[in-house]
Amino acid sequence: MYMARKAQRPFPSINIFIILFFFFFSFTLSPFSPQVVSASAFKRLQLFSTEEAQPSSTSSVLSLSLHPHSSIIKLPYDNYSDLVLSRLASDRARAKLINSNIERAVSTFNRRHAVKPDVQVQPEDLKTPLTHSEGGYLARIGVGQPVKEFHLIADTGSQITWLQCLPCDPCYEQSDPIFDPSGSSSFSPLSCASQECTSLEKNQNCKADPCTYKASYGDNFSSMGEFATETVSFGSSGSVDKVAIGCGHTNQGGFGGAAGILGLGGTPVGFPSQIRATSFSYCLVDMDSNSSSSLEFNSAPPGDSVLVPLIINPRIEAYYYVELTGVTINGEKVSIPASDYQIGEDGRGGILVDSGTAITEFPTQVYNSVRDTFVKYARALPPASGFDYGPVKLDTCYDLSSEPTDGYPTMSFEFHGGKTLSLRPANYLIRVDTSGKHCLAFTGSSERVSSERVSIIGNRQQQGMRVTYDLTNKLIGFSPNQC
Known part of the structure; x- marks a missing residue:
């Protein structure tokens, strides 16, 4: 076990004029505009300065x-x-x-924020x-x-x-x-x-x-x-x-x-x-x-990056969020309600990007729409039974043992502002055994009311592209084929 080691005199009026002039002049040249930030946000800004x-x-x-x-x-x-x-x-x-x-x-x-100021909440x-x-x-x-x-x-x-x-x-x-x-x-x-x-x-x-x-x-x-x-x-x-x-x-x-x-x-x-x-x-x-x-x-995003705003949840600064508005499959867009992709005033909801989660998780109703749209356009792929073992439930699977070269739907992520990120089959299908079974690498949330839950873009959808977290400009960039 280790050991825990005086009042100021008034200025003449002309001096006041000069001081105000220089104050205004320096303010207009400043690259920063005044803003009010929370204590935690101010701390964050200091550390990135x-x-x-x-x-x-x-x-x-x-x-x-x-x-x-x-x-x-x-x-x-x-x-x-x-x-x-x-x-x-x-x-x-x-x-x-x-x-x-x-x-x-x-x-x-x-x-x-609901208790009196003199009451400490840990x-x-x-x-x-x-x-x-x-x-x-x-x-x-x-x-x-x-x-x-x-x-x-x-x-x-x-x-x-x-x-x-x-x-x-x-x-x-x-x-x-x-x-x-x-x-x-x-x-x-x-x-x-x-x-x-x-x-x-x-x-x-x-x-x-x-x-x-x-x-x-x-x-x-x-x-x-x-x-x-x-x-x-x-x-x-x-x-x-x-x-x-x-x-x-x-x-x-x-x-x-x-x-x-x-x-x-x-x-x-x-x-x-x-x-x-x-x-x-x-x-x-x-x-x-x-x-x-x-x-x-400290590297710049590649020139072909799809750049979208990086959003920090004011309630928990640990995670990196984006506004994903929909998933388009063969030209048909499955829209995500704003209440799901935007962080609510209470800090719930939103969509974060995570390097450690493999399968992308959406609210159940969004997932169901994505799945049903995908199935509609993937009829040329040989279907297979689902992959369902305890907590692991992937309900849309295909037998790709013959290694088909076509029949794969096109898929893309649609972000707020009209930005589009195309996904390869390797981004939306995941292999689950040695016989060639692949399943749709998305799932629906299983906890409580889905509108109160965060959605997660997993690492399967990030593979094969350079993902850049531009902390200075508050952007996330996705650039395919930049490994």
């Missing part, structure tokens, strides 16, 4: 290699169907946890929706001085970046050697008074240095330890000093043998904020391939 950047920060492009989990770490499955079932079961659990987190955040926010313990290891992507990142490299699960739904550290009890088995902070000259524990520590939701009452963190996940996975700053390295493309990361001394769950989590979420302690990145982007190759791509920071 270039004036606040640490001396070691850089605006040059930083790049990490990005690999499907199964191409790096051997998985304990005898057949492909078992692997798919495990992936999809955890995928549904993740989607449920995301919705649960948002509901808790909304409820907590509403309670805070935030609820929100769990991070882990990218399920077998269906996730691993980024290779360097930590410490001298540099040691580790495979971390890259996840837009996670906030804290952490890795297992010595000494640890318990530890789980990982493919890389466990990081030893005593061997790094750049490792520096954070104090309770540090901005990074006070940004952690659970550390508002931290009293004994050093600062500690706890990250809780679904399936009883968790990590707890010191919150510290370290130098992180991006292969040969550069490094950034004093990045806040968790050094996990007490860890539960396997995390698929990965050394920890690279948290790409939108909060102040998220990795993009910590390295003062203007953007980040990734390209997800097929999760069953041995290919790799890159996770980049």
Whole structure:
């Protein structure tokens, strides 16, 4: 177990005139207009400000290699169907946890604003929706001085970046050697008074240095330890000093043998904020391939990107939302009601983009319309029985063992403002066994009233394209064939 280390004289009238003139002149030249922002939004703006950047920060492009989990770490499955079932079961659990987190955040926010100012309401313990290891992507990142490299699960739904550290009890088995902070000259524990520590939701009452963190996940996975700053390295493309990361001394769950989590979420302690990145982007190759791509920071969106507004939910800043207005299949548009794709005043609803969820989830009535329209135009494809095992229910499947080259409907996402993103069959169908069965990679929500739930664009629809999160201009870009 580790140890938690005088009144002013009036101006003459002519001076007042001069002061007002220069005030007006400087105001009109300013590139910023005055605005009122919430405390949390102001904190976010501060952390993205270039004036606040640490001396070691850089605006040059930083790049990490990005690999499907199964191409790096051997998985304990005898057949492909078992692997798919495990992936999809955890995928549904993740989607449920995301919705649960948002509901808790909304409820907590509403309670805070419903009580008297002198009554303290503590935030609820929100769990991070882990990218399920077998269906996730691993980024290779360097930590410490001298540099040691580790495979971390890259996840837009996670906030804290952490890795297992010595000494640890318990530890789980990982493919890389466990990081030893005593061997790094750049490792520096954070104090309770540090901005990074006070940004952690659970550390508002931290009293004994050093600062500690706890990250809780679904399936009883968790990590707890010191919150510290370290130098992180991006292969040969550069490094950034004093990045806040968790050094996990007490860890539960396997995390698929990965050394920890690279948290790409939108909060102040998220990795993009910590390295003062203007953007980040990734390209997800097929999760069953041995290919790799890159996770980049500070790179501009490719010129052919479909750019749509990036929206932050004021009730929970962790996730990245877009306004997806419909799905078009063979020219027929299935519209999504505004009440579903827009975030409500209470913080519910909306559509977020997630790197760790595989299957896109819509409200049930939207999904049913998408499915029925797809079936109408996919009659040339040989039908097959559904894939229905417990929490995993995919009801629209086809036997593609003969590898047909035609008969596939065209499909596209339609975004607010008239932007269109075309999808390939590999984006809307997912293989579920070795015999050639493929199913529609969409599902309907199964919890409560669907209009109160968030929709999720999963990673299946993102594969084979570069997805850019332009944090400065608040845009998300989708660019096919830019891996």
